[in-house]
Amino acid sequence: MTTAKRDTYTPESLLSVAVQVFNERGYDGTSMEHLSKAAGISKSSIYHHVTGKEELLRRAVSRALDGLFGILDEEHARVGRAVERLEYVVRRMVEVLTSELPYVTLLLRVRGNTDTERWALERRREFDHQVAELLKAAAADGDVRGDIEVRLATRLVFGMINSLVEWYRPDSRGMGEREVADAVAQLVFSGLREER
Amino acid sequence: MTTAKRDTYTPESLLSVAVQVFNERGYDGTSMEHLSKAAGISKSSIYHHVTGKEELLRRAVSRALDGLFGILDEEHARVGRAVERLEYVVRRMVEVLTSELPYVTLLLRVRGNTDTERWALERRREFDHQVAELLKAAAADGDVRGDIEVRLATRLVFGMINSLVEWYRPDSRGMGEREVADAVAQLVFSGLREER
């Protein structure tokens, strides 16, 4: 009944080590040798748990994409006024980025050199597109300024949110997930300027 | 007096080819073979023009950093009200990002695996710091909202601007450099919400 204590690797626990190294050195810059040192097992032992380097990448970006697409299935993202659904998605994106930080970080850095990477890029584009549709609906409602093109605004907002992976570290005290989500939401909707 | 026609490579012309490939495949994902195919000369010939792969990276990120730091030396970035200097820097950053797109793209993607990369990261941090000081001054003047921490706001604004390298393509008609700069400035200072 009780889960036996595990002092050996599972594909998942190995993944968490690998993703960390991938993010430090870059996927291409990480050798299986690097992974084996970080995991504390031999290079060949890694292949007992996963089929190879690319499977680790695939598992990682899948997890990130599942988190992001999961947002769009939530009730607050599906019903209600478009501008409010948009704000909900923006805040939830911050939450997913922070909670799944290393996996999303890896996702946002794939270049498209392999089939796995190209698939990840395609899924990302699909997600971006769905959020862009939300922004378009909010603009049609007149709740969002119409003088900035929808695609351009989407990209800039995504750029701001996605930049989280470049600097957010969960341990850095004084900057909780909630504070970041508030700041992003305020900046996105009201901008930097002092409220009039 | 007239410059002789050049049908051979110079370090600079080779650099422009190399940077393009670096940005497509990632620096670590690019081999000297890849570069030689793209340049149309043999692998060994590349070493006639540059000392190696890392020099190409160093030249590229130097060019990008020169462009960015150059902004801070300009008159409008040095004199006047802080909030206006900040807006000027933001707009000029967009201009530099677009005009030096491939070089800045490469700069924003270095991971820190080599001495060159670590130096680039250090210079980037220095630039970010100086812009953060500008934002802090604008906040002290009361021209910028005080409820978002300066460092956090700086990072988010940088995230938005730097995301340009992920999607801006100079050939895409209907989206000129000026339009992007306007959109960024409006979004940063006024946000998405319909003006009241």
Added chain:
DNA sequence: AGAGTAACCGAACGATCGGTCGGGACAAGG
């Protein structure tokens, strides 16, 4: 105790990595 298997290892594979070497083609200057 013995069988079965999950977890792991060192050694080695062919391929590719960044970089070196000696020399050939060619134009310019004498």
Added chain:
DNA sequence: CCTTGTCCCGACCGATCGTTCGGTTACTCT
């Protein structure tokens, strides 16, 4: 003509790449 220097090449270097293989350890179940 011959030299000089630029630009380029194929062949090759030792090192490292991701991966495979044969085999050992150690735990589980009967």
